[in-house]
Amino acid sequence: MKYKNVLGKDFKSKAEAKKHFKTLLYSIKKPDVPIYASPSKRHVKLTEQTLIKHSHMEYLYNNYLTTDKKTLDTVFKGGIPYSWWCKINTDGTRNIAFEVETRNQSIIPVTPDRIFTCFGTAKINKKLNEKKVARHLISGDRDWYLSQFLEGDKNPVKIMFYKYECDYCNKFFPYKEIEVDHVVLFNSIFKEWRDNVWKGDLNPNSSCRWFEDAEPSNDGKIHLSAANDSWCQFHSNIVQYQKLCESCHTKKTHG
Ligand SMILES: [Zn+2]
Numbered sequence: 001m002k003y004k005n006v007l008g009k010d011f012k013s014k015a016e017a018k019k020h021f022k023t024l025l026y027s028i029k030k031p032d033v034p035i036y037a038s039p040s041k042r043h044v045k046l047t048e049q050t051l052i053k054h055s056h057m058e059y060l061y062n063n064y065l066t067t068d069k070k071t072l073d074t075v076f077k078g079g080i081p082y083s084w085w086c087k088i089n090t091d092g093t094r095n096i097a098f099e100v101e102t103r104n105q106s107i108i109p110v111t112p113d114r115i116f117t118c119f120g121t122a123k124i125n126k127k128l129n130e131k132k133v134a135r136h137l138i139s140g141d142r143d144w145y146l147s148q149f150l151e152g153d154k155n156p157v158k159i160m161f162y163k164y165e166c167d168y169c170n171k172f173f174p175y176k177e178i179e180v181d182h183v184v185l186f187n188s189i190f191k192e193w194r195d196n197v198w199k200g201d202l203n204p205n206s207s208c209r210w211f212e213d214a215e216p217s218n219d220g221k222i223h224l225s226a227a228n229d230s231w232c233q234f235h236s237n238i239v240q241y242q243k244l245c246e247s248c249h250t251k252k253t254h255g
Pocket of ligand 1: 166167168169170171244245246247248249
């Protein structure tokens with residue numbers, strides 16, 4: 001067996017080891033708390049009682065940590081993680097996450113194959129990751145846009161129980177079946193921002209949820225979110241949305 005003691009088992013291949021890791025991660029019991037509970041209650045801190053144990057993660061860290069200096073600098077910023085978490089995202093997906101003193105952010109998600117060699121080396125497609133972050137940063141627009149069509153009380157809970165008119169076929173569809181579509185393509189807005197506004201480096205964070213700015217801006221200070229702010233502002237100035245049902249959306253996209 002090539003990969004020994006990966007979360008308590010031995011594996012012949014990285015793919016099998018990764019599958020085992022994912023299975024355990026998704027088998028951890030989701031805390032029964034409301035969505036607005038504090039992060040430390042919504043996510044699960046790994047201990048010796050959880051399916052993935054704290055000591056499992058320490059073993060991975062001590063035995064399978066990547067030696068790639070750039071990755072280690074970006075992810076851990078010279079620190080050693082003191083706690084590991086199963087981070088439960090609102091869309092149901094999960095990440096392994098950690099806390100480290102060198103980063104002033106709690107519960108930081110990371111792709112396991114990026115830092116542990118027993119799971120394989122992640123292929124990084126930088127351009128694709130940049131777009132993924134850009135899309136994530138504007139993902140709140142969907143509910144904001146749809147909320148404008150509610151009558152009277154714009155309580156966010158109501159958004160999901162309302163029916164929306166498709167702007168092409170004029171039939172009404174429930175929340176889950178309506179697409180908020182970019183009239184000016186997302187790709188062209190993003191390209192224009194990259195070509196004319198933000199020409200510098202972009203560093204998608206490890207979970208593709210925000211940009212970590214590479215360099216301090218003109219005033220010499222490091223603005224953690226300068227790229228994020230620039231993108232969101234540029235996008236909101238140009239964007240135009242429309243509501244489409246799934247079939248009209250498919251027709252629009254594929255002709
Ligand atoms: Zn339609």
